[in-house]
Amino acid sequence: MTSVLVCDDSPLAREALRRAVATVPGVERVTTAANGEEVLRRWSADRSDLILMDVRMPGLGGVETVRRLLSADPGARIIMLTVAEDLDGVALAVAAGARGYLHKDASRAELRATVTQALADPTWRLAPRRLRSSDMGAAPTLTAREIQVLEGMSHGRSNAEIGRELFLSEDTVKTHARRLFKKLGASDRAHAVALGFRWGLVR
Amino acid sequence: MTSVLVCDDSPLAREALRRAVATVPGVERVTTAANGEEVLRRWSADRSDLILMDVRMPGLGGVETVRRLLSADPGARIIMLTVAEDLDGVALAVAAGARGYLHKDASRAELRATVTQALADPTWRLAPRRLRSSDMGAAPTLTAREIQVLEGMSHGRSNAEIGRELFLSEDTVKTHARRLFKKLGASDRAHAVALGFRWGLVR
DNA sequence: AAGCCCGTAACTCTTTCGGGTGACCGTCGT
């Protein structure tokens, strides 16, 4: 009994993915989830053989979900879904243990091929080299937390407000801010936000 | 001959949207585009009655596309597609002249209902009240000075540094900053820079 | 002529930021 879990916040995309995955030979069941929390809830009761998950989702993001999922079950096989821009999100997810990624630009055929391969070979994993090759220039790699803090800044939140939203102390937010400034080479939060936009880290 | 143009960067979402829209009574043709540039190219040759367009797209974003489209043809009817997170993007797009928006979380029924209404009533427009709820009603028109100050901020300059560059006193820069914050609805310089990028005022 | 927006500038006052430093605890890789 081979089952695949598809997670995307858009019902339309979710449905399209579900249908595409369902046509892969050997797949008998495709379940869906709308966000990271739902994936985690569902996982404890009903483990699928493979998870396809969007990187960017409201609430619990894809990267954080991967981390929690793998800390609960290191054997989980996860493939990230992403748009062209956020290479960093992909890198983070793969670093966190996702087996690979699929562009949302990918054709149905590519999607099916990747799912087929992942299901056929339980140890399948993206070659590390492919990550570096798509690593354009010297893209600064921010951690999930740092991106969350940067996003908070881009919405005009103060450090204290960001802390409240992420359940962190203001001092911790400041630490993340300091570290992401250094990584980006930013002199202050306005600069950091600008660089975030230029690098495609936030929108 | 009623035709609708669907624009989304993800082929899967695009296809799903195309199919959903095609089931709306009265719709005879649904064309698709993958990005803003394609929409603009297509528009000059082949005008649809309605456009459904993603807010977030690589390259030319949804907001900027709306502006260009409407400056070329003020009668164009556009509905934005968005995810839960970026209320800012939606507000900007609607302020720029989009008739309304649809969550990507919307059900197929909601999607069809909105498209039906928009096609039936050429003057249909999202109630202004719903706009104010997500803030910013007026299109921000920054003066040359204000944009120069905003650009300085996006390069990590302090007010004093910006003043030195523009041969102004720091206090004058602060005045410009205060005024542009108010126009943009920004709570601080980081937010202002983010809004500047989302509006395409800086890059 | 009156009103409005823009550019310039100064003043005060409070809040926030950013840098520096140190610390503890996981995890991961070597």
Added chain:
DNA sequence: ACGACGGTCACCCGAAAGAGTTACGGGCTT
């Protein structure tokens, strides 16, 4: 087993930002 890195938190301190207010001259519109 060790070190590197990431996440968390704390404290200090000076610098910067932002809000509020006032002011004055110049354009442009009504």
